[in-house]
Amino acid sequence: MNIQKIKYRVGILITILIGLIITIVLVIGGEIKRIEACTYDYKEKLIRFHVIANSDTEEDQQLKLKVRDAVVSYLQPKLENSSTVEESEEIIKSEYDNLEKISRHVIDENGYDYDVEIGLTYSNFPAKQYSSVVLPAGNYKALKIIIGEGKGKNWWCVMFPPLCFVDDENGVIDEKTDEKLKEILSPKEYELIMAKNKSEVKNLEFKFKIAELLQEMF
Numbered sequence: 001m002n003i004q005k006i007k008y009r010v011g012i013l014i015t016i017l018i019g020l021i022i023t024i025v026l027v028i029g030g031e032i033k034r035i036e037a038c039t040y041d042y043k044e045k046l047i048r049f050h051v052i053a054n055s056d057t058e059e060d061q062q063l064k065l066k067v068r069d070a071v072v073s074y075l076q077p078k079l080e081n082s083s084t085v086e087e088s089e090e091i092i093k094s095e096y097d098n099l100e101k102i103s104r105h106v107i108d109e110n111g112y113d114y115d116v117e118i119g120l121t122y123s124n125f126p127a128k129q130y131s132s133v134v135l136p137a138g139n140y141k142a143l144k145i146i147i148g149e150g151k152g153k154n155w156w157c158v159m160f161p162p163l164c165f166v167d168d169e170n171g172v173i174d175e176k177t178d179e180k181l182k183e184i185l186s187p188k189e190y191e192l193i194m195a196k197n198k199s200e201v202k203n204l205e206f207k208f209k210i211a212e213l214l215q216e217m218f
Contacts, residue, residue, distance in 0.1 A: 042189035045085050046135075047092070048142040049159040050123050053152030054114050060152050063110055067147060068155055070106050071099055072164045075143075079160050083183065085141075088160040092120060092143055103145060114148030125156060130163040131173045132195045133181070 049072070053064035075095065082088040092099075096118055103116045123142045128135050135158070143159055157164035161180040163173065173181075182190055 042185055042192070043138060043140050045184045045189075046140060046158055047085060047088055047120070047160040048123070048125060048140045048156055049164060050125075050142040050144040050154060050156045052144070052146045052150040052154040054112075054148030054150065055152045057152075060147070063107065063112060063114075064147060064152065064155060066110065067103050067106050067145060070102050071145065072157075072159075074098070074102055075159065076162050076164065079162060082160060085160060085184070089120060089141075092159070099143075099145070103147070107147065112148075117144075117146040117150070119144055123156075128156070130158060133158075133163060133173060133193050134195060135193055 049068075051064050051068045051071075054060045075092065078091055078095070079088050082091060099118050100116055103118070107114050107116065120141060121144050122139045123144060124139050125135070125137060125142075127137045142156070161177055161184060163177065181194070185193075
């Protein structure tokens, strides 16, 4: 085979590869734009819950989970009948003092004297699955509780609508929570984050992870 034929075939291969790369970039770029168009609005309709441990010691991590359980158990019944994010936000703000007392009680009960910071603020979250719901990465409004120095691993969920204690391993969310999601989200927003089966969950997770990586790069 002469040099000209080799160059010709290499040229064709390079052209095909460039075409594939351009196609992939265009497809992924279009998908990212679709995700961003939906998520800009829907992120404002959710309130997430973010608990940060004092450190990464086993004791501090266990304490974080105990604070989480106590706060969720107290707040979720109060948020159960809330129909809007604004209403839920007002309920949470009105409970700041009680949430601080509950957190401090758990901390004291376990033999620690850590300070606690509580507030509603925006936090950056990675893509995350909650049963059949998969949320893209991004900045979300969250009830944030910082225990002590707040240098440990964090834990997060969705406080409104209530997805904090859904079972990630067993298929779909319960009917009541599903109806709440349909009430607060538009059909496009609901379709974006809701998977019908485990295969779709994996597809959504992969798609959102790719979108997250590309957003970080560009």
